[in-house]
Amino acid sequence: MSTGLREYLDGPHKAVRDVVRDGLAANAGLLNAGLDLSRDEYRDQVLAVMQQVTAEGHTGRGFPKEFGGQGDLGGFIAGFETLAFGDLSLMVKAGVQFGLFAGAILHLGTSRHHEQYLTDAIDGHLLGCFAMTETGHGSNVQALGTTATYDPATEEFVVHTPNAAARKDYIGNAARHGRMAAVFAQLVVGGETHGVHCLLVPIRTPDGESMPGVTLSDCGPKLGLNGVDNGRIVFDHVRVPRTALLDRYAQVDAEGTYSSEIENPDRRFFTMLGTLVQGRVSVGGAAINASKVALTIAIRYADRRRQFSAPGSAEEALLLDYRMHQRRLLPLLARTYALHFAQAELVDEFVRIFGSDGTDNTEGNTDGEGGLGDRDEHDRRALEAQAAGTKSLGTWHATETIQMCREACGGAGYLAENRLAALKADTDVFTTFEGDNTVLLQLVAKGLLTNYRESFGKLDPLGTARFIAAQAVEIAVEKTALRTVVERLRDAVPNRNDTADPDAGLRDDAYHCGMVRFREEHMLAGVARRLKKGIDAGDDAFEVFNRCQDHVIAAGRAHVERVVLEAFLAAVQAAPEGPVRDRLKELYDLHALATIEAERAWYIEHGRLSGQRSKAITALVNELCAAVRPHADELVEAFGVPGAAVDVPMVVPSQHE
């Protein structure tokens, strides 16, 4: 059965996933390299493996054929996700080089940049950085302090770090290997600031010396990912030619005239940033796959390790036969499947919008102002929200799952040789990078509140309140619409508080979907109402927003939970009939009911669940854990994690003695 299930999980990019699996198995030595090498040796070994993989031609998969790529963006993402089965420093290093650095050139540059740099970036000859984050600014990218001031006398930009807070920080590839950086800076032309733009700035000579005016330093040891050389960059009036500006969305001519086809600066900024959504798509997928590695290890261990003997039995009981152990691991297993399918749906949508070679399906389909047409703009914002949401839930899931797996393996889980330590340490920052999860969920909620209108395009959460003030009438309309939706749902999902049988319909997928949809819509309507009320009362905009920030974030999360659940259900329905679908349906039920159980207080508070029915759900989650348990080994087998990553001493002692 696990073969059929694995094929179904691997989906259309199975071949790429298998290539990466083979590559990881061939480079299994890297899995333990972080343990005994010095930090710089480990970094160099990660680079060496990356360059070897590059030489085999895999890393250009997502790029246009004319620059040495293969025009297969979906395969590229699938391959990247699969890298998360191996050493995560290698994955992150590759993400920095091919996703972020080469991606910025592809998406923000024009043919001149593509021709000059893309082939070298894709084949790893030109190692680069993505220099966005600063010491003083992470989430609020619009407030970056680095400046790039145009000097028409020499036709150069002067890149400068005006203060300590504007220092580029945590930049992958900066401490040791990067030779060039895609630098995000406030563009100043003719004394006027035009907001954040991106320029290519050489930071090291081929010999590894810092370029004049560039001060590079090392972020030093980190909790994990120590095979990646994160560093800091300070610019002291560094001059680069005018052509260094990645000028797809805005140009500066020789005389110093700034122009952009997108007139609204906010809209321009978010259009540029939007092209970089691939990073979030990739990190979410990587986090979900890292969870699979941890679960494979912990579930196999629990299916072998015994503790405490049952009465009348000489043999102790298997850990996985204990209810508490099932409760700790199996709902997380079900949720990993759910997120897997939600991620697959996201990647499909990403490829649909960006095209199979990553160069935009929307090219030429503009609004006559240089921006995207309305429909494409809408699709882009929807994709960004979907990527932000999946990234948030996927990365928090990884943190929770790997922690639980470590605890479930006791002291053995704490030893580096059993790999949970590295998984835990390496993935921990996933909840932060490519967007802090709490900020991302605000972005999700904001998108829902405004129906993705361009006038609401600021990441700044305070913009929410200001916008609401301006759109009070429209919000009122939306509220009415929502109320209708809620009433419709109420009819579709009969309140069973009075039913004699509290179990009735608990495994009915229409019930699950109705519940999570009700929660999403209700929370969203509540946020809109509270925002409007505060604005109507003339309260301070920050106060209005801040008073319901927790509610905003919870609403964003409720939306993503609904999307994930529906993706899982769709995957169950599309699965081959027979054991594969049966197994998935069981896991789906466990995931759906565990999701409702986790928010049962809210459902009861809002009259959607009686206390009795709530208890019935808890009992059914327990039953479903017991039903899934006999298949647990097969279910992790189906993830197809290479043996080198999971055949650790505590699971397969014989291989190590």
Next chain:
Amino acid sequence: MSTGLREYLDGPHKAVRDVVRDGLAANAGLLNAGLDLSRDEYRDQVLAVMQQVTAEGHTGRGFPKEFGGQGDLGGFIAGFETLAFGDLSLMVKAGVQFGLFAGAILHLGTSRHHEQYLTDAIDGHLLGCFAMTETGHGSNVQALGTTATYDPATEEFVVHTPNAAARKDYIGNAARHGRMAAVFAQLVVGGETHGVHCLLVPIRTPDGESMPGVTLSDCGPKLGLNGVDNGRIVFDHVRVPRTALLDRYAQVDAEGTYSSEIENPDRRFFTMLGTLVQGRVSVGGAAINASKVALTIAIRYADRRRQFSAPGSAEEALLLDYRMHQRRLLPLLARTYALHFAQAELVDEFVRIFGSDGTDNTEGNTDGEGGLGDRDEHDRRALEAQAAGTKSLGTWHATETIQMCREACGGAGYLAENRLAALKADTDVFTTFEGDNTVLLQLVAKGLLTNYRESFGKLDPLGTARFIAAQAVEIAVEKTALRTVVERLRDAVPNRNDTADPDAGLRDDAYHCGMVRFREEHMLAGVARRLKKGIDAGDDAFEVFNRCQDHVIAAGRAHVERVVLEAFLAAVQAAPEGPVRDRLKELYDLHALATIEAERAWYIEHGRLSGQRSKAITALVNELCAAVRPHADELVEAFGVPGAAVDVPMVVPSQHE
């Protein structure tokens, strides 16, 4: 204010705490030693600092004066807890040497062992291991596989590892420094096995060579605590003299006659193990103090770092002014205070029972069978449950709090220089060692169910079910008693579901205590009822237990939550009137309501909370976060964590540039 608060927190052992604080400040270099030294160098440096501290005479504080100690057990624990403000490898190494190894000699040995070894163990000349855990057995100590077989021909014990599962594993001090081990093994005398006993076995020569028949190996790198040399020990028919047996509770004479004043083998085993409760007391306190370090860093960072500007303000808002940030950090701050006072209460009780020099206040007060008298036996079991519960909640709290602090500090929190990385990695195993938390909570629940009766003394969770079968009548009686309690509580805590004002009485401490006590009693009665029902139906005992294992653990947890809440309330009531008490009362309210909020689903399900009142509690938690926020800096200042541990670059950049 923070001075008064700090004095109140420091309590009677303030002087000792200050001595340790000064010592940590003087050895601040150790805080970063783990980052760049090799593993062995780091281990040696930890040993060097430990020996220096030992030379200053601090480590013997808890031991009898005749062996170089100071007879101040409370001060010893306070000092140990305070070590958690510094490098945690040092703390754990000291815990292994002085708490576990020297503790085993003190509690399980007799005068011959005390005179021969205790002074050397206390002054650090004799480095030792506590060799209990095996590869195949952690929580189930009674099933250890190592054997110690008496050979009357030579008057020796033969210590042996019969199979791979019986290998001693994760043993601190074993990989590099330990010269002797307190080895727990099945004692075999005259062909009869008498259960687990402890013997002193030399494992290394003074030159560091393994003793003949002893194979030592290294557990290798770990997620954290890499300054501690955890290793493995395999014995191949190693001979030690008869006097190597720590024979306080059982003796073997020259001819090979085994005798013990405690006839029941289970009771003997748990009496021996019970003397080692100090480890759990210490780890819980250390975890709570590690949480203080993380909160000090994260709250000071949040009170300095700005992000996103408020409308009409040029300056961005402080992280700590965002509701979500308050929500993430401040209930954890309040809970840290609660656990601090619960821990202080536990230490007082520990010292009351063990005496100020650790040699038992109960000596001579026996039951005539060599065991403890009934009252002392009851107090011991209660102390063990209290220690197990506080350890569980304290260590899970540390894991959660440090994780949240890391995320709240974003990318900066991921850098080793900001110390959250080490705190996270080092404390992670606290939920496992000195007893896995889930197993410990079962121990707590078991104690409550049986009113600490000796006949229910097996750690084996399956014993629960067997016992219940034998005691069915008594359980029925207890149920009746419980029902009375529950009814009494119901009267004392009016159900306010119908009250017009859902906020009424929410800050009344009698309400909080009534709620948590109701939950505890109700859950416990439910467990008893379910166990009895299964046994009455003749179901398989493992099944009966396993079906409500999650319920058993939740009941144990509910009990500890109640104890913690009451300890905090008692501390508020005993605090000096004025700002100290006011501040504590506010934190107490936040803790109490956040605790009820976390379980609000249960309270609603059981008719103790209406949906409306539940929402009012959530709103009040938000308000209390806002009320605590202006004092947050002062509240972490009062923990008195030495500057060297918390003045990290992201908080105090000027000191590092």
